[in-house]
Amino acid sequence: MIRTLILLLLAAPLAALAQEDVAAQIIALERAALDRWNQADPQGYLDLYAPDMTYFDPSLDARLDGIEAMQRYYAPLFGAKYPFTQPRYEMLNPSVQHHGEVAILTFNLINYGTFEGQGEAVIARWNSTEVYRLVEGRWMICHSHWSYIKSEVPEGMSL
């Protein structure tokens, strides 16, 4: 009887703790991949991408599907020379919506770099969606959507 009561009292806080734990874990995975990206190393993301990965970003004509497409897409970016130094980022207001084997991480990202003689400047402001799912017990990204905050309608588009 007392044991049941203790179990009941423990259950709710433990569930909340488990959710927080998933959120912290997902955010840490994303930050580690971003840190490597800023060092011109896309392998951090490639290691996180699930085989059935789908992907959008503002420079593409259409969705990319599958890890092989991502490997080809990122290949030229390894060791890329940036026109700035000291890249850093702010991850603003990260949110993790965890439902079963899926966790949806969303955040705004601000990229900064230092330009010679000009000091630090904002390079890009992003809306970021990273949908993680459990693949054999490991959180991997199965969908990624990157877009510019307040982006303009591309030239030539009416309205």
Added chain:
Amino acid sequence: MIRTLILLLLAAPLAALAQEDVAAQIIALERAALDRWNQADPQGYLDLYAPDMTYFDPSLDARLDGIEAMQRYYAPLFGAKYPFTQPRYEMLNPSVQHHGEVAILTFNLINYGTFEGQGEAVIARWNSTEVYRLVEGRWMICHSHWSYIKSEVPEGMSL
């Protein structure tokens, strides 16, 4: 023995059928909401949005969180007068990744309208992510991300 064999033979095709069924169901929900949107009726989407909804689009400064924020955001769009007639859309290459209680719908969307004296024109080209989840047995959207295909870096941003 024979019954077990029949069950085993049935299991794989039934699982595949169930996945197809979810994909068809999700795409039908999205199309119904898009059809209403094109008639200046955002209620189709609002009815699909889960309470814990998160949302990005290119005209926002940051993520919107929660159904109430979405209701306020869409309120001015009810009955909006478009500068064109005969709105229609193409949903290109829809994909549904279904994992447990979550289904990730991604597609490219082309919006068309007819302008007086100019005929039909493309109004916008979108990258679209709609993450659905089961809420008490009903598929609802818990995250939405809309961005322009090949959007430009917003003016004033370096690089």
